[in-house]
Amino acid sequence: MLHRFANPTRFLRLANAVLPWATSLTVILIGAGLYFAFGASPADYQQGETVRIMYVHVPSAWMAMFAYAFIAVASAVGLIWKHPVAHVCALAAAPIGACFTVICLTTGSLWGKPMWGTWWVWDARLTSVLVLFFLYLGFIALANAFDDAARGEKASAILALVGAVNLPIIKFSVDWWNTLHQPASVTKIGMPAVHSSMLIPLLLMAVGFTMLFVVLVIVRARAELADRRINALRSARIHAETAQSGA
């Protein structure tokens, strides 16, 4: 099945078909999510209005991890099966994931000051998410550090796979160690820890952010493929010209 999309042309055809749907879903879901998050949902019994930060913070935290998992899987596929589109997708997703991580860290900090009484602490959850941000930066830097793009792809793919060990650490940090950060609410087994009037806008935002991620990855992957095509055409022309003048 994967082999079908290893071909850039086929990938582009599918991506172009998905794009309008994903774009409209993004607009509708995030629009509805923001309406509920900032208007129609109630204030929290403990946090008051500050709870509204959660509707941006939690989905971006999920997306920060999801984007990294996506990059790791794409890198593994690229390394093992040498599919050219896999690395393009990984490269396209990296800055998007890094942005979600920054949003997560910033909104968390803004929430932490009034609620915990501090902008930042070095507990296991916060520190592991900061490490995730540096992994994104390292991945982007390494992918662009070589003159030969193929070597950059390989090196950054290995880094992405090594860094994937951080994902379970982020997820379970709040269960394995004492942290200031609260444990998971939505995935808690048993009684839901988030009331439905707050859970629905949260899930709308989460699905909306996922669609946004799909849209941005498609747009960036398309640009990257076009860029490679231009480079290939250009170097082919230079080759032809030098061959001509040399003759």
Place this chain on the structure above:
Amino acid sequence: MTRKRRRLTVVFLGGLMLSTAAALVLTAFEDSIVFFHTPTDIATKQDLQKDRRLRVGGIVKEESWRKKDDGLTHDFLVTDLTHEIRVAYKGIIPDLFREGQGVVVEGRLLPDGTFRADEVLAKHDENYMPKEVAEALKKSGKWKGSAVTGTPDGDKPYGDKPYGGKSYGGQKESAQ
């Protein structure tokens, strides 16, 4: 073995070794990774009682919070429902600081067993609900874990993080 197969094996084995290494490192450094110690840790682990900065976390015990008239000097008990520790603090406390709520204090343990804190952080639990729902739950008696009433009924009162797991009735006053 094809080349693809070999690459797959290398990636798989590499991941396996890396996860093992990470697990060993994290286990070895567990004491430094924890953000705070519980009052039970303080009471039972000898090396924590030496004169050094540390953080203690637990629940602010119901009806233990005393505030002086200057509005800055606070005195309260932090409990994990097994042991408790008296905390003295001078400064501004965060909005979420409440009796029955989680708290993390940073400072030093004095020889007389009280803890002099120079920083107090409120710990939020994982429950989110509107005020009306919280009140309705309390009225119907289905309230689990009580940030407001302070009557945990034993069924995981403070979420998934066990602070000793015993009810208020059976606690020891040993950290006094």
